[in-house]
Each structure stands twice: as structure tokens, then as C-alpha cells.
Amino acid sequence: MTKIAVIVGSTRQHRRGRQVAEWVYEYGRTHSPVEVDFDLIDLADYSLPVLDEPYPAAWGIYQNDHTRRWAESIAAYDGYVFVIAEYNHGVPGALKNAIDYLYDEWTNKSAGFVSYGADGGVRAVEQMRTISAELGLADVREQVVLSTFTDFDYTESDLAHPATAGDFAPEARHVDDLSATLHSVVVWAEAMASVRVSISV
Numbered sequence: 001m002t003k004i005a006v007i008v009g010s011t012r013q014h015r016r017g018r019q020v021a022e023w024v025y026e027y028g029r030t031h032s033p034v035e036v037d038f039d040l041i042d043l044a045d046y047s048l049p050v051l052d053e054p055y056p057a058a059w060g061i062y063q064n065d066h067t068r069r070w071a072e073s074i075a076a077y078d079g080y081v082f083v084i085a086e087y088n089h090g091v092p093g094a095l096k097n098a099i100d101y102l103y104d105e106w107t108n109k110s111a112g113f114v115s116y117g118a119d120g121g122v123r124a125v126e127q128m129r130t131i132s133a134e135l136g137l138a139d140v141r142e143q144v145v146l147s148t149f150t151d152f153d154y155t156e157s158d159l160a161h162p163a164t165a166g167d168f169a170p171e172a173r174h175v176d177d178l179s180a181t182l183h184s185v186v187v188w189a190e191a192m193a194s195v196r197v198s199i200s201v
């Protein structure tokens with residue numbers, strides 16, 4: 001069984017990330033071969049403080065229960081789909097913090113990106129590709145780029161209170177990009193499983 005985690009990469013109140021991640025998860029769950037398992041992982045459920053481990057994550061010596069719980073969750077997967085917003089032209093701090101907690105758990109797995117933002121979140125994804133290189137996380141070329149202007153519906157009430165998220169209503173064309181992204185994440189996850197075996201012997 002190949003296991004893929006869809007990770008909600010933002011934690012703030014009224015975030016849009018959860019709705020986007022549910023769309024990704026539902027598509028993956030219903031359109032993937034039976035031997036592929038999709039889960040949804042929400043950073044907000046882990047309440048990770050700003051990194052407080054005394055040793056670098058690459059040493060794998062975890063002192064805190066919150067780190068062990070997070071590590072156990074992430075270690076269980078062969079690939080990840082990061083659902084990420086762009087914050088100030090970069091990766092949201094909560095996601096970077098959660099990534100930095102771990103090391104081996106990410107290494108020699110696959111990664112794909114679904115981004116969103118006023119400008120589609122593409123600058124955050126470019127940062128994620130640089131971060132992925134350091135983690136040994138194999139990032140796939142295909143990606144989904146969503147706009148907070150055209151891929152969400154807003155009611156009069158939303159517009160009166162712009163802090164609210166609106167309703168996620170992706171344009172139909174994004175489904176092809178999602179399908180291609182998930183397909184590559186799964187194929188690369190399967191390939192990276194044999195890389196992990198080769199490296200461990």
C-alpha cells in the first residue's frame with residue numbers, strides 16, 4: 001500500500017487552506033488506484049510550538065511528546081501533497097516550523113504542491129522546492145495554482161468582513177492539474193520506496 005498525506009499548511013482562524021486540502025484529499029481518495037491510500041493531516045491538530053527541540057532534527061533524537069507525535073504521523077507516509085498559501089512571498093511560518101521539526105521522516109519520499117494566494121502562491125512553492133532539496137524530498141514538476149480571487153465565491157457578508165474565507169469553488173480547469181500532480185506524487189512515491197531500500201542496505 002502506498003500512503004500519501006495531504007498536509008494543510010496553514011493554521012490561522014478563517015484560513016482557506018482546510019477547504020482546499022479537503023478538495024485535494026477527496027479527489028485523491030476517489031480517483032486513485034485501490035493500492036493507494038490518502039489521508040488528510042492538518043497542522044492545526046498538532047499545536048506545534050515554535051521549534052523547541054534541543055538537537056537538530058537530522059539527529060533524530062526527539063525530546064518532546066509533540067515532536068514524537070508529529071514524527072510518528074509523518075513517518076507513516078511515502079509521499080506528501082503540501083497545500084500551501086503564500087505569506088509575504090514565502091512559505092507560511094507554521095508550515096516551515098513543522099517541516100523543521102523532522103528530517104529523516106521526509107527523506108527519500110515524494111512531494112507535490114497545491115498553492116493558493118492573491119498571486120496563486122507560486123513564490124511559496126518555489127521556496128518549498130528549495131527546502132525539499134535539502135530534505136531529500138523528491139518534488140514533482142506538476143502543481144496546482146489557485147487564486148483567492150477567482151477560485152473562491154464570496155457572499156455579501158464575506159465582502160463586508162474580508163477576514164472570512166469565502167467558499168472554495170475551483171475553476172474546472174484545475175482538476176486536470178490536480179490529477180496530474182497526484183499521479184506524479186504517487187508514481188514517485190512508489191519509486192522512492194525502492195530508493196529507501198537501496199540506501200538502507
Ligand SMILES: Cc1cc2nc3c(=O)[nH]c(=O)nc-3n(C[C@H](O)[C@H](O)[C@H](O)COP(=O)(O)O)c2cc1C
Nearest residue numbers: 010015016017085086087088089116117118119120
Ligand atoms: C500574513 C499573510 C501574508 C500574505 N502575503 C501574501 C503574499 O505575499 N502574496 C499573496 O499572493 N498573497 C498573500 N497573502 C494572501 C494569502 O495567500 C491568502 O489570504 C490565503 O488565503 C492565506 O492562506 P490561509 O487562508 O490558508 O491562511 C497573505 C496572507 C497573509 C495572512
